Amino acid sequence: MSGEESASALRAEGVTKAYDGRVIIQDISIHLETGELVCLLGVSGAGKTTLFHTLSGLERPEAGRVLLQGEDITGRPGKISYMLQRDLLLPHKKIPDNVALPLVIRGEKPRAAREKALGYFAQFGLEGTQDKYPAQLSGGMRQRAALLRTFLGSQGVVLLDEPFSALDALTKREIHRWYMGMMDQLQLTTLFITHDIDEAILLSDRIYILSGQPGRISAGLTIQPPRPRDLEFSLCGEFLAYKKQILSLLERQG
Amino acid sequence: MKRSPSITSKLPPLLALAAVLAVWLIASEGGLVPEFMLPSPAQVGAALVSEFPTLLDNAAVTLQEAALGLGIGIAVALVLATLMHRVRALYRACYPLLVVTQTIPTVAIAPLLVLWMGFGMAPKVTLVALTTFFPIAVSLLEGYASTDKAAADLLRSMGASRWQIFRHLEFPTALSYFFSGLRVSVSYAVVGAVISEWLGGFEGLGVYMTRVRKAYAFDRMFAVILFIVAVSLLLMALVTLLRRLAMPWEAYEKIERND
Incomplete structure (x- = not known):
């Protein structure tokens, strides 16, 4: 099992980060497999950006480890490519x-x-x-x-903090489609932050929900069918079921 | 396409200049002030023409002192500001001292420098360096401090060293501040050199000024003042030109902001 684990493109184990004694994120464990597109969804203030800063090595966590292809990169920047807001x-x-x-x-x-x-x-x-x-x-x-x-700058794993939030709806759809193609072509593994639930369901293989104070991973769900999904998907019943589920998860903790 | 506003914006200063000239003309030609004390614009113009070769010769010396002093001032400012930016303790230690040095009047230290260093070039260059380094150092410090923190995070996330962050981000950010400081310093440099020449020397615009003052040659006094003003303006324009060459991206940023 542990051999399999270390094969993850990116893995965080029990990561806790505090600023000035205040715990922002607690005991975060997530993993990304090679080629996956995973979304981190959460209300504002749940510590999404703090988690990204920690994963990228900009911040050293109080507890826990960050592993890139099994190599410990905790607190070591320059290994994961990070696009800030x-x-x-x-x-x-x-x-x-x-x-x-x-x-x-x-x-x-x-x-x-x-x-x-x-x-x-x-x-x-x-x-x-x-x-x-x-x-x-x-x-x-x-x-x-x-x-x-x-x-x-990437060596396989990319962190994107709200990469598409500044774009208008039409440009967004276009960039979404283009991004999926690009990812497969360049064999990238992506973890991205968004506030847009539709965007999360449409693009992701899996979704992590970060909520509470301090922020914890309260749920992880896998989206079916596998990517790529077209716009039609956002009109079907499954899509709406996912959306309902996510909304209730966010509300429960919010 | 934005021709007309630039002409209207140039009109007020031109009118003000014309008004000053008119008052001068009335005061001198109208006999309000005795002619030997306030020469007319025509007399000053004539003096400027006849003395032009002498002024140029003296300016060569003064400009040499100014350039040397400014060069040293820039070098000291660059080193000091960069060190102060890097080492917080040094910043806290030096900043008050830096401000204090600026409250000492130039005319007060100039005689001291002459006593210490003699009548040659050394005291002049030193004085210019002392007066020019401050605006540049302060501007640079401000520029370094204005670096975008998120951009620094981005570079750090790429694995950049402190030196790389300085070279790719902090220094280019501070460049516009540097040129603002340089613009001020350039005019200080000329004035500083002239003042230090008043107190002793063999050649230079300041020496020339002292000579014509002692001769009560008011027309030549005015001529040399105008000449110094022109030289300072020319040097400031040169700094603006340098800035445009060194920072070509600024032109586009201004366009974006205006739209």
């Missing part, structure tokens, strides 16, 4: 340099890193931005540039 493109770098930043940080030559980044520009709909600064791009494009930066 805002796109955070650096205003003074042109788009290719922004996107290639994680590679440069890791010690690659800027020129080679930029070439590597440019190789994905078409796939990410970033053609024509080679000579542009972030201030010259639309919100959707900036988001895609930030996503590309996250992918380039």
Whole structure:
């Protein structure tokens, strides 16, 4: 069993994190298998971002471990690619340099890193931005540039904190579809935060619900049928059943 | 396409300048002030033309002192501000001292420096360095402190070292603050060099000023003042140009903000 466990792409074991003596998240145990798209759903203030900060290694937990492919990475940043809430493109770098930043940080030559980044520009709909600064791009494009930066920096596992929340409904649907294709193609494992229950059901293989104060994992559910699901799915009875279940779970703890 | 507002925005300062010239003209030509004390604009213009080669020769010396002093001022400011930013204890120790040094009047330390260092270039360069480093150091400190914390988190999550965060985030963020400080410092540099030349020296705009003052040559006094103003303005424009070259992205950010 333990051999199987260590094969998880990402695993958190009993993670507890406190700030100034106040416990924010308590005894969090979750796992992500390779290629999975898992969503973390929860009311505001339940500690979703704290959990992400801890998983990414930005914060060291008071208790518990974080394992990446079985390797202990607790409190060690630079192993998991983390996209924070805002796109955070650096205003003074042109788009290719922004996107290639994680590679440069890791010690690659800027020129080679930029070439590597440019190789994905078409796939990410970033053609024509080679000579542009972030201030010259639309919100959707900036988001895609930030996503590309996250992918380039990743070694398989990606954490996304509300990656699609700034987009309007139509752009969102488009990006959802595009993201699923991209994930399979790049063989990524994703854990993402959202407030949008529909988005969670439509996209995820599994959903974790984080609630309470301090935040704990109060439920985990697997969504059937397997991905990819089309928009029709969001109109069928199963979808609504999931939604009802999640709403009641959130309410019970909320 | 935004031509017209820029013309209307230039109109008030031009009108104000014209008004000052008019008052000057009336005061001097109208005989309100004796001619030897307040020369007319025409006389000053004539002096400016006839003295121009001499002014240029002296300016070469003054600008050399200003440039050297400014160079040292920038270097000291960069090192000191960066160290103070990195080491919290150093910041707390040095910041009050930094402010105190700025309350000492330039004219008060200039004679001391001359006594210590003689009539050569050294006291002038030192004075310029002392007056120019402060605005740059303070601007840089403010710039470093304005770094986006979330962006720093992002870089840390990529595994960036402190040096990498400085190089990719903090320093570029502080760059616009640096240029704002430099703009102030450049005019301080010229004035500082001139003041230190008053107290002794062989060449330079300050030495020239002392000479014409002693000769009661008011037309040449006014000419050299105008000349110094022009040089300072030119240098400030140069800083703006440098800023545009060093920070090309700023142009786009301003467009975005205006829309």
